[in-house]
Amino acid sequence: MPWYLRGFEDVNWSAGVPEEPYAPVVIAGAQLHAELDEKSEKRWLSAGYYEHRPRVFFELFVELELWKRYLDSIPRVPDDDDDE
Numbered sequence: 001m002p003w004y005l006r007g008f009e010d011v012n013w014s015a016g017v018p019e020e021p022y023a024p025v026v027i028a029g030a031q032l033h034a035e036l037d038e039k040s041e042k043r044w045l046s047a048g049y050y051e052h053r054p055r056v057f058f059e060l061f062v063e064l065e066l067w068k069r070y071l072d073s074i075p076r077v078p079d080d081d082d083d084e
Contacts, residue, residue, distance in 0.1 A: 030057035
């Protein structure tokens with residue numbers, strides 16, 4: 001992961017889940033079972049599990065408000081029902 005994130009200035013590494021991770025995006029090894037969305041009064045949303053390389057998975061957490069802004073930025077595709 002350090003190689004993939006080398007272009008970012010404010011990246012921190014931890015061997016476990018910090019008590020209060022102050023970051024808008026958290027990438028955690030799936031084996032940590034971080035469950036930030038359960039522990040932090042829904043401050044983070046689990047955006048899913050991803051395979052980094054064979055049999056090595058991570059879980060992506062995004063602050064809920066950041067995720068909402070991201071979703072709002074995606075152009076809406078009209079439904080077929082919108083024509084009526």
